[in-house]
Amino acid sequence: MNASPGAGAYPVTGFAVGNALGANVEAVANALEEGRSGLGPCPLDLPFDTVCGVFPEPLEVMPRSLAGFDTRLARMTLTIFGGMADEVGRAVRRWGRDRVALVIGTSTGGILETERAYQTHAVSGKLPEGFDLDRQHAFHGVLEVLRARTGATGPAYVVSTACSSSGKVLGSARRLIAAGLADAVLTGGVDTLCHTTLRGFESLQALSRRPCRPFSADRDGLNIGEGGAFLLIEREGEGRVFLLGVGESSDALHMTHPHPEGLGARLAMEAALGQAGVDAEAVDHVNAHGTGTAANDVVEASAIAAVVGRSALVTSTKCYTGHLLGAAGATEAVLAALAIERSFVPATLGADPLDPRIDIAVCLKGKRMRVRTALSNSFAFGGSNVSVLLGARS
């Protein structure tokens, strides 16, 4: 059985995460081990009830030089990034500024500020003073914030494929390094709560009024969260874990409904394993997309069963953080990395009683166990799928 990092494995030399569970790796890991959800009341003024994952205050204040980029997204980015600034600084010095790329996933960008600006205009006929569409709304605003903070001058781009965005950044990072276009890539994703996503998912009747219960027979929808995560991938180095493979696929079926047999999900998982040359039996843990919606969980479970079998311990961490949308892929990759590093698989809160149609090993109680390799799945609008395979150091 092959579970070792192969020639195409790249070290993840640093990572950082922040969401409703806490603003750094330690706080998030502790909450997962304690089985403590971060979901709570939603702070936005909405015409319906729901539960959200809200990033804890205080957020980092924007430095004066970046004042024009000030958004909740940018502040959250700087707050989370602070947890790995030293590692990124070392990579920039090691490889050179022009050899470090930035590939970041987001689905919301700074649209929360755009919504506020639109509302201000609707009332007063004027946009708020200082509102800048390029620096605050557009995706490249966050790139310039990270450029300024890291000093990296290599290629910098946002991947925005809805809920698979920041899983796919790991595929881009891997390719950029493999092609010799970069030696290190700061990847990750960040998204904030906003009216567009909350009202949008409500219009799809996909939101739950209570904390979500992925894989449960009693599940009734998802919760939205905000936060993000960053991972530093390098050509060589002392990895905390290794990026073994990234599989990307499309359902080619529908804008919002998953393929009924999970075909796209299966293709993504198989591609990740195939790229890594890792046997399915070596996968000990799957951090599932696991939104808690009726459609996703059954389809995903059947795809997981078909690809990795029924022995891998499967968790959805969205019951802790909410669905982080464009930041979900990177966040859940970090949580999978923590499962490997800390030998702990968190419980899927509220999954009991399991949906009888779900025939996989859903983790109902947090478990200490050796995790050699872990898959992290993210599926998105438009049928965009990604599966990220991470492995232990040896």
Place this chain on the structure above:
Amino acid sequence: VSRVYVRGLGLCVPRHSGAVTWQAAFPDVALSEATGELLPPALRRRASSLARMAAAVAGQAAHQASVDLSRVPIILGSAYGEIVVAVEMMREFGGPTALPSPTRFHNSVHNAAAAYLSIATGNRGFSTALAAGTATPAVVVFEAVALLGECGGDALLVLLDEPPPSPFERAGPYPAAAVAFCLSSRSGPQSLAALSEPRRGSTTRADLPDGLERHPCAGAFALLAAVASLRSGNVSLGADAVGDWLVDVSPVP
């Protein structure tokens, strides 16, 4: 240096006199209105104007390159993506239900145009959607060079943007416009030009007609002009805060 080869081009400058200028300059490059004929009627009715424009240029480029749209990886680049749909949603928040239409919501994601293409053609392979402001054409070429280096074969690049709607109009207006390239990892009888990987540098910006020089994907229109006119040299694919990204273009005899 990694090299890739252009095999097909697509261009769409709808409802704008620029189309006439381009047709005069490059009669071999197909021009079209964004009818979105590639999309089946049910999809076409729901698709945004950006998605219809993407379908138009994708179809042109794939046809010229004889590339199978059900198999080719799709890399979409846009600085602002579905900003028109996003602002329409904000208007709906003030309506009776204070909710957007479900169709408008799923059409608002940045990858919507790539998703419509994938659904219309049954393409279950790789598809992505990127953004990097005016450096978007450069990063799309980076992603393509890296992807073709890993997988070989072909890749379909679609670059497009619409002007932001009211109340977010810009001082320097530009037309809704799209361009597509079919790239290949290998040179062949249909190759039009070879491209290098993007590199930092400076060069004279291409003289683009009718406001396209202000388009966020201006670098992609400049690249199309260079390839279509069989011109050799470097082209600015656009700039980020650090500077310009150039690509070297050499016509394939």
